[in-house]
Amino acid sequence: MSLETSRVRGxxxxxxxxxxxxxxxxxxxYSGVGASMYARWPSNVGPAxxxxxxxxxRENRLSEPHFGTFENYAEQAIKQLQPYLxxxxxxxxxxxxxxxxxxxxxxxxxxxxxxxxRLFVSSQVAPHEPPxxxxxxxxxxxxxxEVTTLAKSMGSQLTPELLDLGLSVMKADIRAHKAYQLPAPxxxxxxxxxxxxxxxxxxxxxxxxxxxxxxxxxxxxxxxGAHHTFLNAPLALMAELARDMEGVA
Numbered sequence: 055m056s057l058e059t060s061r062v063r064g065x066x067x068x069x070x071x072x073x074x075x076x077x078x079x080x081x082x083x084y085s086g087v088g089a090s091m092y093a094r095w096p097s098n099v100g101p102a103x104x105x106x107x108x109x110x111x112r113e114n115r116l117s118e119p120h121f122g123t124f125e126n127y128a129e130q131a132i133k134q135l136q137p138y139l140x141x142x143x144x145x146x147x148x149x150x151x152x153x154x155x156x157x158x159x160x161x162x163x164x165x166x167x168x169x170x171x172r173l174f175v176s177s178q179v180a181p182h183e184p185p186x187x188x189x190x191x192x193x194x195x196x197x198x199x200e201v202t203t204l205a206k207s208m209g210s211q212l213t214p215e216l217l218d219l220g221l222s223v224m225k226a227d228i229r230a231h232k233a234y235q236l237p238a239p240x241x242x243x244x245x246x247x248x249x250x251x252x253x254x255x256x257x258x259x260x261x262x263x264x265x266x267x268x269x270x271x272x273x274x275x276x277x278x279g280a281h282h283t284f285l286n287a288p289l290a291l292m293a294e295l296a297r298d299m300e301g302v303a
Contacts, residue, residue: 066130066135068105072103075103076102076142077103077171081146083106086200086223087204088109096287100300101302101303116219123230125234128154128157132161135158144171145172146295147173147175148177149176149281152176153181163242163243170244172246172298172302173246174295180264180267181235182236182239185231197224197225201221239264239267241268245273251277253283256281259274
């Protein structure tokens, strides 16, 4: 079943969650792109409904101002997510969006709202460690190449105008990424699954060890694939997510 369901424009969810799902998996997009990056994912992973999150400043929210910082991201997101936190749920984030997902989970806890039973973080160092990633120090030409490559990996060809827009979003997202670092680990009430990729040249799995300080239930797994393999919803990843979502449900 496809994720192409009734889209809600101007809001933080790509589609309206089902009222009958036993649990939900909110998926955050990473730098430079929007929720459509999860278009190849199934609509359900195990018992969980997949709910792609759509931040402002991209795709159907292109005319809206960028969130600026991950703290603002979290504050804005929970206003839209709160009605759908009425049953067990989890967050998934890859690369920079793992930090956005974490920041949102932390903000939910501070506000006394329901928190994710599980946080899936893929290809990202822990938030208390210095911002890490090859693209954080890239110039415009290098970033433009990255945006083009990413679009191709998602099956799109960019016009010069779309490339400029994509580059603008990427640069704003990178600024948010570089500005986000905790002074010390902040354990969360729920569990954490740290996902590394054995052929990932961006963030090696061993660099994710810092997540061990983020709770009593932290699970480390390494999946076969490279940095962008997750876009294709590989069966090994889906099986790992489904395993943990069974526990969430």
